[in-house]
Amino acid sequence: MSKPVVAIVGRPNVGKSTLFNALAGEKISIVKDTPGVTRDRIYADVSWLDKDFTLIDTGGIEPESKDIILSQMREQAQIAIDTSDVIIFITDVKQGLVDSDSKVADMLRRSGKPVILVVNKVDNFDKYMADTYEFYNLGIGDPVPISASSRLGLGDMLDKVIEHFPEHAGEEEEDSRPRVAIVGKPNVGKSSIINKLLGEQRVIVSDIAGTTRDAIDTEIVHNGKEYVFIDTAGLRRKNKIKEELERYSIIRTVTAVERADVVLVVIDATQGVTEQDAKVAGIAHERGKGVIIVVNKWDAIEKNDKTMREYENEVRRVLSFMPYAEIMYVSAVTGQRLPKMFDMIDMVIENQTLRVATGVLNEILMEATAMQQPPSDKGKRLKIYYMTQVAVKPPSFVIFVNDKELMHFSYQRYLENKIRESFGFKGTSLKFFVRERKERDN
Structure with missing residues (x-):
């Protein structure tokens, strides 16, 4: 929630x-x-x-x-x-x-x-x-x-x-339908994707002159399962100062991402991946949501056998802070690969809510520390006592160590990679908290 x-x-x-x-x-x-x-x-x-x-x-x-x-x-x-x-x-x-x-x-x-x-x-x-x-x-x-x-x-x-907060804010709500936010800079085709999935043209702009109402929730049923899509599209204000528009769209993106389980970050294939795309993706990353990068307008790209790999490398380079994000190439115009989106959403939600037993985690931890020794500094070596998962959405882990200062970012990333090798966790970030325990607690 x-x-x-x-x-x-x-x-x-x-x-x-x-x-x-x-x-x-x-x-x-x-x-x-x-x-x-x-x-x-x-x-x-x-x-x-x-x-x-x-x-x-x-x-x-x-x-x-x-x-x-x-x-x-x-x-x-x-x-x-x-x-x-x-x-x-x-x-x-x-x-x-x-x-x-x-x-x-x-x-x-x-x-x-x-x-x-x-x-x-x-x-x-x-x-x-x-x-x-x-x-x-x-x-x-x-x-x-x-x-x-x-x-x-x-x-x-x-x-x-x-x-004034709703009674159950922060608690699980009855509504268990997957919630998917579609975000991206203007004109990348967010609404076209929803329209194509719905199979009809809906009109986004409201009747109120000069404004478009906020994120519109659309229910889409696929193979008998309901999904709620949260769309931030429809920002079409003329003559507004650019900075202000950007601020407004960031606020809307934050509130849409906040309500979602999975975020589709839509990128325009014909423009390539930009700094502004990275800004939008960064919001989903910071919020620990499931992320799928959707490269739209793929039908408009001249292709040879290397195109997709080159494109993927460029997306990975600009969005290097989220190597876990899934990437798919679609066309809202032709409908190419859009039905696959639902399988991808289901998989990412499954990974966002995956729980790993403490025993299994610690087996991986022992194996990882045996293969690559924890770092040491001035003769003191990092000891890792154990690790346990404390939350889902995103999966979050606490690692108990003898001295937090010794836990280098690179070693933490190494452990994260080992966990991903074992469980996949595709499409979701993982959070780690390092806690100190004194030797004698052992």
């Missing part, structure tokens, strides 16, 4: 990014070799008490004029309304209540989504308490005073945020 999504909305300079960074903290494990971990981070994983959620900063460009500020804020509020479960609406006690705050508050109120009204920069509760009451006028509930920079009041705010 996917984690709840919480979005931060507010005017420029009220402290959106400060709050985002305070909540995201240093906990963000940015995988070094994952591209697309953007300079301005847009999303982060946050835990409060026993709840995990994805935090999104809808921020972005800081415009000059008042009119533009309002239209930008409406845009950001719309993103938050479309993609999140709870919205944090942040205002500034020092600037007081501003006209654009009221207009955005109206939009948020009409959306029916839970909104937590936060008044920032209250670095002295006694001094500013009276000023926070003014924000009751927005009519969206009790203002929560905080100071993002001094980290005051954040606990109270988070308590309110998690009250």
